[in-house]
Amino acid sequence: MAIIRNLVYYFIVFIVISFAVSALAQERDYYIEAEQAFQRCEYAKAAELYRAAYVIYGIETDIHRPSYNLKDDKVHEKDMDKERIVMSKALRTCVTVDDFANLLDSLPRPMGVEANFGVIDATGAGAYFETNNHSYIRIDLADAPDHMLVRTNYSHCGRPNEGYGFVREANALHLLKPAAEKGEVTPEFLTETLSRTFYHDLMGKDMAEGLEEGWIIDQDFIPRFKSCATIVIEGAVPTEQKSPKDAAADYVMWTGLGYPPCADIYAVTEGPDGVNPDLRGTQANGHSKASDLSKKRRNEVFPKHYGNGDKYIRLSTLRNPKGTGYLQVIPAQNLEVYRKFRNCHPSRQLK
Numbered sequence: 001m002a003i004i005r006n007l008v009y010y011f012i013v014f015i016v017i018s019f020a021v022s023a024l025a026q027e028r029d030y031y032i033e034a035e036q037a038f039q040r041c042e043y044a045k046a047a048e049l050y051r052a053a054y055v056i057y058g059i060e061t062d063i064h065r066p067s068y069n070l071k072d073d074k075v076h077e078k079d080m081d082k083e084r085i086v087m088s089k090a091l092r093t094c095v096t097v098d099d100f101a102n103l104l105d106s107l108p109r110p111m112g113v114e115a116n117f118g119v120i121d122a123t124g125a126g127a128y129f130e131t132n133n134h135s136y137i138r139i140d141l142a143d144a145p146d147h148m149l150v151r152t153n154y155s156h157c158g159r160p161n162e163g164y165g166f167v168r169e170a171n172a173l174h175l176l177k178p179a180a181e182k183g184e185v186t187p188e189f190l191t192e193t194l195s196r197t198f199y200h201d202l203m204g205k206d207m208a209e210g211l212e213e214g215w216i217i218d219q220d221f222i223p224r225f226k227s228c229a230t231i232v233i234e235g236a237v238p239t240e241q242k243s244p245k246d247a248a249a250d251y252v253m254w255t256g257l258g259y260p261p262c263a264d265i266y267a268v269t270e271g272p273d274g275v276n277p278d279l280r281g282t283q284a285n286g287h288s289k290a291s292d293l294s295k296k297r298r299n300e301v302f303p304k305h306y307g308n309g310d311k312y313i314r315l316s317t318l319r320n321p322k323g324t325g326y327l328q329v330i331p332a333q334n335l336e337v338y339r340k341f342r343n344c345h346p347s348r349q350l351k
Helices: 030-039 043-050 083-093 097-106 166-181 187-192 244-249 289-301 326-344
Strands: 002-006 010-016 060-066 115-120 126-131 136-140 148-151 215-217 229-236 252-257 265-268 312-314
Touching: 083 097, 083 115, 097 115, 097 126, 097 136, 115 148, 126 148, 148 166, 187 229, 187 252, 187 326, 252 289, 252 326, 265 326, 289 312
Parallel strands: none
Antiparallel strands: 002 010, 002 148, 010 229, 060 115, 115 126, 126 136, 215 312, 229 252, 252 265
C-alpha cells in the first residue's frame, strides 16, 4: 500500500512495502556507487551516496505498487518486471515529477511494467502514474480529493474488478478521511495508527479491538504477515527563504523494519550518520538489529509455525489486560521518538 498526501507546509508519502530507497537526481551515478559501497559493508558511505542527489532536489520515485489490471498485451512474462529498471533510471536522471513523465515518454515500448508509480519532488508536486507496457495515465496530487492519493495492487484506470488490495484500500480510506478533515494526517498517524490497524472494512470494525483472548485470521488488513517495512517520507516544500536543496535536506524517512505492528520507528536523515546503526545490515547474514527484533515479535503474534500458521494472529500479543501487547506498548515508545526528534529539529515541528 502506498499513500501520497500533500499538506500546507510539507508533504508525506506512506508505504507499507518491502523496502524503500532515497531518490537520486544528478548526473553522477550515486546509485551504483552506493550499491558498491553496500557490498563492501561500508554502510555509512552507502547511506550517504543513496541520498546524495536526493539532498539536491529530493525527488522520490520508489513509491510503486505492482498492478494486476493494466496489462493489455501478450508480452511474455520473461520480458516483464522491469519496474526497478525504470526507477533506477528515474533516480539517476529525474529532478521533478514532470521529468519522470518525460522519462516514461522516452522509454522504448514495451516498457516491461505493470505498476502504479508514485512520485514526489521538492517543489511540493506529486502524482501517481498508472503504467503498462505502452502507455500511462497520470493522476496529479493537486487534483485529488483531500489532496490525497491511495493505491494498492490495482490501478483505478485499469480493468474493473481485477487486481488486489480493494479491502486494504477501503480500510485506509476509512481511517484517512476523518483524519484529513481534522488536519491530522501526520507521519505519526501513518506509522502508529494506519500501519498498525486491524480495521477491516467489510467487517466494519477493528478486529483486534478489545482485550479478549482469541485468534483472528490475517486477511485483508493493512499490515500483512509478509509486510517487511513501514515507511513515511516527510518532505519539505521550498519557500522564498528555503531553496530546493535546503528543503530536500530537511527530508526525513521515518522507517520501521519488519512486520509493522511490531516495528520500532527510526528517523533516517541526510548525511553519513543519518542511518541509525540498528537499521544497518551489520548482524549475521546481513541482518539488521531492528529487523531481527521485529521478526522475533512477529513470531509471537503468529505463534503457529507450521501448516497455515502464518494466517493466524494471537490477539493477546497485540492487546491484553496487563497492557503488555505490542499495540499497547510500541506506539507510545515510537511517539516519544518523534517528540524527541522534532524537539531537536525545529524545522520538523508539526504546525
